Amino acid sequence: MKPVPNKGVLDIDVYVPGKSQAPAGIKLHKLSSNETPLGPPPAAREAALAAAANLEFYPDGQATRLKQAIAETHGLNPQNILCGNGSDELLGLLCQCYLSPGDEAIHTEHGFLVYHIQILARGATPVVAPEKDARTDVDAILARVTEKTKLVFLANPNNPTGTYIPFDEVRRLHAGLPPHVILVLDAAYAEYVRRNDYGAGIELVSDFQNVVMTRTFSKIYGLAALRIGWMYGPEEIVSTLDRVRGPFNLNAMAIAAGAAAIRDRAFLDKAVAFNAEWLEWTTKALEGLGLSVTPSVGNFILIHFPGMPGKGAAEADAFLTARGYILRRVAGYGFPNALRMSIGTEEANRGVVAALDEFLQGGTA
Numbered sequence: 001m002k003p004v005p006n007k008g009v010l011d012i013d014v015y016v017p018g019k020s021q022a023p024a025g026i027k028l029h030k031l032s033s034n035e036t037p038l039g040p041p042p043a044a045r046e047a048a049l050a051a052a053a054n055l056e057f058y059p060d061g062q063a064t065r066l067k068q069a070i071a072e073t074h075g076l077n078p079q080n081i082l083c084g085n086g087s088d089e090l091l092g093l094l095c096q097c098y099l100s101p102g103d104e105a106i107h108t109e110h111g112f113l114v115y116h117i118q119i120l121a122r123g124a125t126p127v128v129a130p131e132k133d134a135r136t137d138v139d140a141i142l143a144r145v146t147e148k149t150k151l152v153f154l155a156n157p158n159n160p161t162g163t164y165i166p167f168d169e170v171r172r173l174h175a176g177l178p179p180h181v182i183l184v185l186d187a188a189y190a191e192y193v194r195r196n197d198y199g200a201g202i203e204l205v206s207d208f209q210n211v212v213m214t215r216t217f218s219k220i221y222g223l224a225a226l227r228i229g230w231m232y233g234p235e236e237i238v239s240t241l242d243r244v245r246g247p248f249n250l251n252a253m254a255i256a257a258g259a260a261a262i263r264d265r266a267f268l269d270k271a272v273a274f275n276a277e278w279l280e281w282t283t284k285a286l287e288g289l290g291l292s293v294t295p296s297v298g299n300f301i302l303i304h305f306p307g308m309p310g311k312g313a314a315e316a317d318a319f320l321t322a323r324g325y326i327l328r329r330v331a332g333y334g335f336p337n338a339l340r341m342s343i344g345t346e347e348a349n350r351g352v353v354a355a356l357d358e359f360l361q362g363g364t365a
C-alpha cells in the first residue's frame, strides 16, 4: 500500500521551461521564454519596490487597484475581471472548476502545453485537434466536440507557432459550440498583433455566457517574474473561479507593478513598434539564409531546420548555446526539428542570424 495520486496526474510530463544558462564567461542572450528585451515600464519597477516596504502585510485579496487599472484601460466592468498568479493559474482554475474525470477538453495540435497539463490534472481527457500548416483549424476543433466536451482552449496567437486566426474565424468557432462548452481565448500575445482582422475576444465575452479571455503581464509588459494574469469573462464564470482561487493569489508587488504598467500607454506603443521592426528583420534575415520560418504575429518565431545530418535543430541549439544564444527546443510541441526564438535586443537578433549563418556553412559547436 502506498499513496496514489488522482487519475491523470502521473500521465503529466513535467513542464520544462526555457533554459536560462550560458556557458561560463559568455554573454547570455535568453531568447527561450518569449520575455521582452525591453524590460518593464520603469514606473512598474518603482511601484514594486515601493510595495516592498510593507512586506509584513497581506496583500489586497481582491487586487482592487489592479482590476481598476485593467478595467479603465480596456473599458471593462471590474466585476467581469479576475486576476491570477500568471494567466497559467487562471487556465488551471478553469479546469479545476469545470472538468471532472470523464470530461473532455479540446486543444490544438501545437497548442500551449499548460492546457494539456491542467486537463490531465483533473482526470479529464485532452482531445487534440489537428492544425493546418501550423495554424488553428476551426473545423477540426468543431468536429471533435462531443457531449462530454466542457472546455475548448485556443491560444490566439498560438505559442510556439506564432500564427493566428482572424476574429471572424473565432466567431465561427464559437457559433459552432454548444452553450455548455466554454471557449477559452488565451490572448497572451494580443498586444503584439498588428492585423486588422485580429481580435483578442473582448466583444465575444461581452455578448455570450460561455466565452472567457485570458491575458498576461508576463510578455509585452515585461513582468514575468511577478506572475500577473487576468481573465475577462461573464460574471458567473468569474465568480465561480473566485470561490476556488487562493485568497491572496496575487502578491502586493505584483498588484502595484501591474497597475502602473498597464497605465503606461507610451511604453506599450514603443514595445509594439520595436517588436514589429525586429520580427520582420529577423524573419527575413533567417529566410535569407535558406531557413524556413513560420509567419508570426507574436514576439517570437519558429525556425525550421533542414533535414541534413548535422544540420538539425539539436545541433543548431548546441551551436547557438555555445555562443550565448539560448533558444527553445520545441520537440514537446510536435516540432522535433525546429527552434523557437524570442525576438531580443538588436544585438541578440543580429547575433543569432550571424551564428546561424556560420552554422549552416559548416561550423560545429
Ligand SMILES: *Cc1c(COP(=O)(O)O)cnc(C)c1O
Pocket: 034, 085, 086, 087, 088, 089, 112, 155, 158, 159, 186, 188, 215, 216, 217, 218, 219, 224, 227, 228, 229
Ligand atoms: C506565456 C504564455 C502564457 C502564460 O503566461 P503567465 O501569465 O506568465 O502565466 C499563457 N499562454 C500562452 C500561450 C503563453 O505563451
